[in-house]
Amino acid sequence: MDEIVLVGYFFSLLVLFVFGLHGFIMIFYYNKYRDVKNSQDKNFIPGAMVTIQLPLYNELYVVERLINSVCEIDYPKDKMEIQVLDDSTDETTQITARIVEQKLKEGFDIKQIRRGTREGYKAGALKEGMKVAKGEFIAIFDADFIPQKEFLKKTLSFFNESKIGMVQTRWEHINGDYSILTRAQALALDGHFVIEQTVRNKAGFFINFNGTGGVWRKSCIVDAGNWAADTLTEDLDLSYRAQLNGWRFVFLKDFTSPAELPSEINALKNQQFRWTKGAIETAKKILPLVWRSKMPLRVKLQSTFHLTNNIVFPFILLAAILNVPLIFIKNSGPHELYFAVMSLFVLAFVSSFMFYLYSQKDIRADWRKKIVLFPLFMAGSMGFAVNNSRAVFEGLMSRKSEFVRTPKYKVVSNKDSWIGNKYSSKKLGMSVIVELIMAIYCLVGIAASIYFFELAALPFQILFFLGFAFVSGTSIKHAFSKA
Numbered sequence: 257m258d259e260i261v262l263v264g265y266f267f268s269l270l271v272l273f274v275f276g277l278h279g280f281i282m283i284f285y286y287n288k289y290r291d292v293k294n295s296q297d298k299n300f301i302p303g304a305m306v307t308i309q310l311p312l313y314n315e316l317y318v319v320e321r322l323i324n325s326v327c328e329i330d331y332p333k334d335k336m337e338i339q340v341l342d343d344s345t346d347e348t349t350q351i352t353a354r355i356v357e358q359k360l361k362e363g364f365d366i367k368q369i370r371r372g373t374r375e376g377y378k379a380g381a382l383k384e385g386m387k388v389a390k391g392e393f394i395a396i397f398d399a400d401f402i403p404q405k406e407f408l409k410k411t412l413s414f415f416n417e418s419k420i421g422m423v424q425t426r427w428e429h430i431n432g433d434y435s436i437l438t439r440a441q442a443l444a445l446d447g448h449f450v451i452e453q454t455v456r457n458k459a460g461f462f463i464n465f466n467g468t469g470g471v472w473r474k475s476c477i478v479d480a481g482n483w484a485a486d487t488l489t490e491d492l493d494l495s496y497r498a499q500l501n502g503w504r505f506v507f508l509k510d511f512t513s514p515a516e517l518p519s520e521i522n523a524l525k526n527q528q529f530r531w532t533k534g535a536i537e538t539a540k541k542i543l544p545l546v547w548r549s550k551m552p553l554r555v556k557l558q559s560t561f562h563l564t565n566n567i568v569f570p571f572i573l574l575a576a577i578l579n580v581p582l583i584f585i586k587n588s589g590p591h592e593l594y595f596a597v598m599s600l601f602v603l604a605f606v607s608s609f610m611f612y613l614y615s616q617k618d619i620r621a622d623w624r625k626k627i628v629l630f631p632l633f634m635a636g637s638m639g640f641a642v643n644n645s646r647a648v649f650e651g652l653m654s655r656k657s658e659f660v661r662t663p664k665y666k667v668v669s670n671k672d673s674w675i676g677n678k679y680s681s682k683k684l685g686m687s688v689i690v691e692l693i694m695a696i697y698c699l700v701g702i703a704a705s706i707y708f709f710e711l712a713a714l715p716f717q718i719l720f721f722l723g724f725a726f727v728s729g730t731s732i733k734h735a736f737s738k739a
Contacts, residue, residue: 532644
């Protein structure tokens with residue numbers, strides 16, 4: 257039995273080690289290509305027709321903010337078409353109709369497009385809008401976004417070559433300091449955009465459209481096979497199909513699209529589940545095409561890391577489970593060599609820290625205050641292992657599920673609250689029970705580490721405990737919060 261635990265723990269940490277060390281590779285490329293800049297038409301004059309698509313599903317709190325901000329974009333009215341792709345089943349439809357009517361009177365070319373079905377979910381709505389889109393370019397904003405006035409002039413100036421198929425902007429967080437939950441999300445997303453997207457783009461690797469805050473060349477979407485609903489991450493799927501067809505993407509780190517982060521943990525869980533499962537589904541679909549393509553080996557390897565990095569969650573969970581018996585095994589027999597080798601795996605933790613440190617130093621003047629949250633972010637990532645592991649297994653088993661959208665509550669400042677809003681979730685799944693059990697289990701690990709004076713193991717036992725306790729406790733608290 258001891259051998260099974262030792263082998264299982266070694267293998268789980270080996271997987272985490274490999275993916276963790278990838279952070280060092282990202283930092284290497286970050287420094288190597290930091291002076292590379294995307295080519296821009298400095299003399300850009302607005303002239304192309306642009307269709308702005310706004311996919312909606314039950315967004316009564318933010319739909320007016322979204323449409324108003326889009327209509328404030330500085331671009332000729334006669335060159336801008338706005339499609340409100342409204343699949344809503346509640347009063348959002350009436351609110352949208354009123355706002356659209358008002359904007360029509362103000363001279364905007366705006367339409368509320370209703371399908372009468374959610375078939376294909378967001379991908380289905382975008383594809384439906386494509387059928388009647390007049391624009392040469394397609395800009396997309398989710399309901400939680402507030403695009404800057406210069407958005408179109410800035411992004412379109414980078415379509416200065418015919419094979420540029422998409423331009424993506426960095427997300428900014430209008431409520432990033434609202435709570436511990438939003439601070440941790442902001443740290444995670446900054447790492448993705450500032451390091452991953454920037455590095456991949458500058459180094460010639462594939463990047464992905466992030467579902468919103470970007471502009472596509474319409475012909476690129478059509479050439480790549482249009483939107484498809486066979487994965488939960490239609491944006492990632494289409495991105496890879498387009499780049500495999502020879503289209504090039506541009507990422508703008510220094511121009512942002514402000515957005516609202518989920519402030520309620522059960523909404524965040526649904527979002528993380530969808531992103532994780534969708535990435536696994538996309539990996540199964542796309543990786544065979546990547547490896548059969550004529551792309552350089554370096555691109556194939558980076559694409560593999562990109563599409564499969566969510567596979568770490570089951571191994572995080574396995575490591576948490578095996579951490580406790582490992583303490584007893586270490587103190588019951590001679591395994592000095594084993595644990596000496598295992599100590600090398602701490603480099604993965606160092607790599608992750610450096611990854612997020614570099615991202616914060618790049619864009620935040622107060623980066624010292626932000627990076628202090630790294631241990632809490634790591635604990636939260638561990639706490640989400642149950643939720644996201646289920647997503648990984650469902651993706652691997654090709655089990656289809658509904659596209660559960662992330663509700664937005666127009667929560668921006670500390671004066672705002674999502675509590676009592678219509679879309680706040682009151683449901684708790686079995687994962688919360690498992691998370692609670694894991695928190696108690698990891699507490700036993702902390703006690704065992706103290707008893708055996710295993711100080712090296714104690715920090716990780718504490719992180720696992722805090723992660724599972726925070727995620728389960730906050731899930732229960734938010735589900736039963738009352739206005």
